[in-house]
Amino acid sequence: MGRLVPAVTRALDILELFLDGDGTLSAPDIVRRLQLPRTTVHELVTTLAARQYLVPVTGQPGRYRLGVRPYQLGSRYAEQLDLAAEGQQVARSVAETCDETVHVAILEGTDVIYIAKVDSTHAVRMVSAAGRRLPAHCTSVGKMLLASLPESELAARVPDDAVLAAMTPDSITDPAVLRAALAGIRQRGLAVENRESNPDVSCVAAPVRDRTGEVVAALSISVPMVRWSEERTGELERLAVRGAAELSERLGHRSAA
Structure with missing residues (x-):
């Protein structure tokens, strides 16, 4: 088995946090729950948002919810x-x-x-x-x-x-x-x-x-x-x-x- 890539693992950890709670999280929430550096979380969240895995919550600055991309992947999985x-x-x-x-x-x-x-x-x-x-x-x-x-x-x-x-x-x-x-x-x-x-x-x-x-x-x-x-x-x-x-x-x- 190949080596796990830490950055990818952390990005997936962030996405999986959205499976619980009300479906929205802020960067400080992620820092607290995953015990990651604030700079690392900011970079990962920015990247995930740029790829439509996360989107900002309207009217709640600094908070994010899952974007359309996880839904598209899940739908594709369900189809097969x-x-x-x-x-x-x-x-x-x-x-x-x-x-x-x-x-x-x-x-x-x-x-x-x-x-x-x-x-x-x-x-x-x-x-x-x-x-x-x-x-x-x-x-x-x-x-x-x-x-x-x-x-x-x-x-x-x-x-x-x-x-x-x-x-x-x-x-x-x-x-x-x-x-x-x-x-x-x-x-x-x-x-x-x-x-x-x-x-x-x-x-x-x-x-x-x-x-x-x-x-x-x-x-x-x-x-x-x-x-x-x-x-x-x-x-x-x-x-x-x-x-x-x-x-x-x-x-x-x-x-x-």
């Missing part, structure tokens, strides 16, 4: 993102940690479509494939995605008289029961499926958000019942949340934390 490809990479990382099957899925109508999948190396594991479609109400990813819909949209997709097909004896088939389950999922920010799509498998899922904060996918970890336990559920939930957060970050989302 591939949810399936990014999801596959994150799913692989999660699967390497827990050695269970990991999926990333999107919602289409009342079904989920798996767009990424990494298998467990165990002899006993969930059998599925990227591209497979399943009823959303029977899966953890599907329930997570349904729970993320606005109430009006959820009602349109799953009306009170909807016929919900059962995949196993544990599948939810009553729209009212489904809505109650989705309310709990919405509150927790996590979905759990206990043998609802496969009598031998349980799953946990967490939401994946894009740069606007909208839920665009869900990441799940599927575990055969022979390796499922109450003690392990918490560990898998935390891992699913971390994986979904990593994928969200790759898509440009910044968490409130």
Whole structure:
């Protein structure tokens, strides 16, 4: 790896300061927060402003906000993102940690479509494939995605008289029961499926958000019942949340934390 260039590092440190707070900073603010010499900060800010990475705040002399150039770069980055490809990479990382099957899925109508999948190396594991479609109400990813819909949209997709097909004896088939389950999922920010799509498998899922904060996918970890336990559920939930957060970050989302 080549040597880091101090001036470039400092310029990027300045730009990253604008990710927090009210989005405006003065040169003294930057000096104080980065502990850099005033002359260095003045030169860097002047250069960044000349290249439209920073612009003066109207009516507030000496204060700056982000300019158009970071937005253009971010937009270009967003254009080349591939949810399936990014999801596959994150799913692989999660699967390497827990050695269970990991999926990333999107919602289409009342079904989920798996767009990424990494298998467990165990002899006993969930059998599925990227591209497979399943009823959303029977899966953890599907329930997570349904729970993320606005109430009006959820009602349109799953009306009170909807016929919900059962995949196993544990599948939810009553729209009212489904809505109650989705309310709990919405509150927790996590979905759990206990043998609802496969009598031998349980799953946990967490939401994946894009740069606007909208839920665009869900990441799940599927575990055969022979390796499922109450003690392990918490560990898998935390891992699913971390994986979904990593994928969200790759898509440009910044968490409130």
